[in-house]
Amino acid sequence: MPTHRRATDDTLPGKRPGVDEAEAALVEHYPRLVRLAYLTLPPSLGRHRRVLTAHAVVQRVLPRSRKGDASSPVPAQRGTTGAAFAWMRERVVRDALDRDGRPRSRRALVARWLPQLPAVVGLRLFPRAGGGDELALDQALFAVGSPARAALALLVLEGMAAAEVRALLTAAGVRDPAGALRTAERLASERGGRTEALLGAPEFDPCTVQTRPTDLLRRRHRRRVAGAATVVVALACSVLIAMPGHDAREPTAVAGRADGAALARALDPALLERASGDAWSDTSRVDFSVWPARGDRTGDPALLERALRVWGKPGPAVRISATTGTGTVPPAAPPRLLYAGEVGGAAVVLLHDGQRVARYAEPVSGDGAPALDFARTDDADVTTAAAVVVSRGPDGVRYLLAPWIAESTTRDLLAPETPDTPADDLDVSQDGVTGPVPSPSPGGDCSSWPVLRLRSSEKIVERHAFLVTDLGDLSPAHLTYTPLPGTGAPARQPREATGGAALASWARTACSLRSLRGSGVRAVNNWAFAEQKLPETGARSTWVCTRADSWRGPGRIMVQFQQPASSPVEPSTVVAQDRDTASCSRFGQHVLAGTRWKAPSGTWFLLAAGSRDVTRITATGGVRADEPVRTLAVRAPRESSVDLTGRLADGQELRSVR
Template sequence: MSTSQRRSATESGRVALDQAEAVIVDQYTRLVRLAYLTLPHTLSRHQRVLVAHSLVQRALPGFRIGRATPRVPAQRGRPDPAVASVRARVVRSALAHDRRPRGWPGLLPPPRTLRPTLPVVWGLRLFPRAGGGEEIALGQVLSEVPAPARAAFVLLQLEGLSRSEVVELLTAADVPEPEHALRTACDVEAAAGGAIAGEATQTLLRSREFDACSVQTRPTDLLRRRRRYQLAWVTAGIVALAGAVLLTGIWATPPAEPSRTAGIRPAISPAQLLRTPGDTWADTSRVDFTAWPARGARTGDDELINRALATWTDPPRGTRVGVAKATTAEPPPRTTQLLYAGAVGREAVVLFHDGRRVVRYGEPLSSRGAAAASLDISRSDEADVTTAAALVLSREAGKIRYLTAPWIAEAQTRDLLTPNSPGRPLDVSDEGVTDAVGQPPGKGACDSLPVMQLRSSSKIVEKHAFLVTDLGDLTPTHLSYTPLPGTGAPPRQPREATSSTALRSWARTACQLPEMRGGGVRSVNQWDFAEQDLPEQGGRAVWSCTRASTWRGPGDVLVQFRTSTASATAPAKVVGQARSTAACSRFGQHIVASTPWTAGSGRHYLLAAGSREVTDIEVTGEVEETERGRTLAVKAPKDPGVSVRARLTDGETLDEVGSRPAR
């Protein structure tokens, strides 16, 4: 008899109904938690709670009571067939939510499994109780991976299944590539930055953040429900009247459309918003968005602020909503802080901060031919002096207006592609609103790359100048620079990118910034990790690692190679890249990279270089070479197939970062 998990998972579907019911009752909380964590995060938390309960309650197999056999204990070391059957049915149903037709109702299963769904809750919203920062971080990481990988992660960490058992269960749940889902699940802990692992991960998964059986409730919008009942009665009356009119041949005029946010009750009122006193920023140890005072001419306009909060709570149809990557769109919590309310250009703008996110609401000042209202949400957790230095107020006709932090004493603009040109003064109003600033170009042509150079006030200890630029979110991205080894700088210590050396380095690599647009990038550091004399007196080359760190933790890197013979603004050559990696950060302090290079004579070489802890470099493949030191240059075919590794001072080996882009 086969003892594979595949057979257990498949044949376990033929268990007696009473056995399956006993499993569901006995392990109801675990099964609901499994479904809740597997369901797509595009559903609201309320929907995920109800759907999770519905899927578990529909996990009973077909009625086979007449053929049921007496239940016997499972063999030692083998899973209970009834448990395996119910678990597989729950996972299969939860994964099916990612395969439903577009527009299919969220609380209904796919058409092929359509049947009555319970429970149904009217008049209440259900939410698992909020966890801490680690639970939120884990939930955000899980939201970014496919549903099969989420299921595999939970089965490994929470259910304690082995890898082979997970693969077999996913196969039984109709997952097309279960091994790939398992590999992705194994990468989740690394993607979370190493903060969650082992027993800590299991503890987080068992926390109340993911417990869909221990929920808190709050009513739905009472005023909206009342208006809907009234509207239903009015509609019924209109229908009756229309019928009477049709009988007499008279046409009725349809009722007027309600206002955009009529009937929407915000999660909190304007009076409940936090408002920081104006002088707090100069006398606090926490210099971030919490130190921003409420500014703008309309901070007392409760009607405008109430519309903004109502739109954030439940965006009406037609609202343009933009949510940054790995950012939630949950309604405003009671810790929401008002940052700004005023007129900017042709819009009335309101800015909020809730401790984890910044939110921008905009509505047209004129109703004539006006566009729809807009709502933008970006992450801002753990912001600091530089990443909380400004917020986007408006984008219009290729220009941006910012609201600067109260600790910004001076603002300039400059072009990263002209490193020798001085910064130009930027006017800032008493409220902190800047004049229009050029917006960086999109992907493609790169003739200029405008940035802001801000200087913080002497009233705070961190008095210094720094660069920020727009990469599509509400918070501009902080640009920094790490100089070459041997310049007297501490190892791997980023500094502000305002020196002439930093600006010259950024001028060669700045055109890669538009490629990072829309990725939820918090900061970008340019690290010149090695320099090298080129063969045949070909000048000098500098190797750089450009790391874009995101608000959610992981970052992407580009390894770039530039030579002294090219112009001061010629784009550097990208020779390697990696995504969702710790490379080139404080947690990935070593790097080695390589590239083909052609001398002026036409001879081809393979070049390689490593960071300061590299002691020798080894090349294998079409070229075989080992060289002591941090750089290597060897004759080679035009585009050799090689593997490059380095050895560090502590004896560890280091693989080449990422992969070379296609040429």
């Protein structure tokens, strides 16, 4: 986009022009001046107020005298019209900076008590939303002060030299013009030659705006009670002012009102991001960013405003929960609306800010406090963004399914089933909300473990079925399985836990998932890393490393020993555990563990097994053994202390998981 600067512009303000010269400059350059004011004004005003205030600043900049000044401390340059514009530009910057909390000039203090024109009643105005680059620049501008924003606009849009910008900021009363200029130059350099095009985009144009109504449902009621409220407020203020220690100039903090620079934009319900209904079917990024807004209350501005207000500043009555490692701070930009509707007697709003899913719920009856739940969802994909919990009740958990889910059923991991066993059908509404799904019991007997079996639409992947399960978080955990290593074959990768071997493995390890509830688990993989022939009986046992990956990064492992059992759902024995480790992942592909085992004869053995690259196992302490094997079985006292180490094919030493 071409720069705003013209060949006749004067760079620095000279003497004050008369009204005629100023009016001519104002008419010619009005959009430039309003954009400059809009960029300089503090973001805490909100987009609606910034638009109106930018126009008000420019419209009040006209001089009152028909004649200009005879002299000025900054000499004028060529051209009457250019000199008038330069003078007005300096006044616009000065007056816009006065709105950012610094000591007000006499002109700004007088203007504060004058009627604020233009004024708009019943509508909200804001520039058109831009793309990701404009949003990133907008967020960067939020993080710096008004002098730096003004300097950036003067440098890039007005095409002024650094020395000229510094002189103008000094004339406008900026205390540290050099610092503001450095910040502006840094912002410009971070985006190379694209800064001018971004600042010239509709995102930052207060002369091309969209309109939205204010709360239409409440406006009539507010008019009816306005008179009574005015009387009550007047009486209350007179009482409070009379009370000792009260300063009438100090604003009262009200729970639920969002303050701060970024919040003004992020918590505006009119700016909520909404994906088109079929965006998921034509994109290379299949995650929450392509979820359309669903539910019968997506057009309820009052509900959306309450949800955002509570997220911005929850009151003391709001029940807040967050999974481990998930922040509860307000969003930095307008979040995406995923759902708004009534489920299980509550009005529910699901929002996504790129890193988290936030669930707001309020009782439809009006009785009870609202709730706000958070879960991390960064780097979600087709499986980990497949479902979100919308409600929990005595009858089970209801999920909102991703738009790409073509088929959904339920099954019990602890039922003796095969892949060919029919799963239970699951009712799904037109909005994608499921019927109640039983939740695994958090304690007591582990007699069942319900899971969702989902299949993606063939529009994105051909016949891709997978399992997810509820672990107490907003986002269910994805279950996978890595089979035993094949002879001479390369290392195997995790696969969906829908095959016979996977279901058999999970039937014996599902109950161990109870220890992971509420810990922010993203996915859990069962890796069958070794098979061992047991002494005396010759029966086959399997060593499994169950790895739980969290959304925040660290993983947790449980090494489980599966000996032959009479029941296909007999729980495995957890023989070792570790936290905050890369073991049993693609970044930690080697594992060694051991356990004590009692043979049918009553003899106790030390059993140990390593993954495919383990070539030697050494035992020291109460048992001594050193054999070039991947699985070890030696007689051992039941209670003796033993240390296990392994040797990898490349000669490195591997410590066992304890």
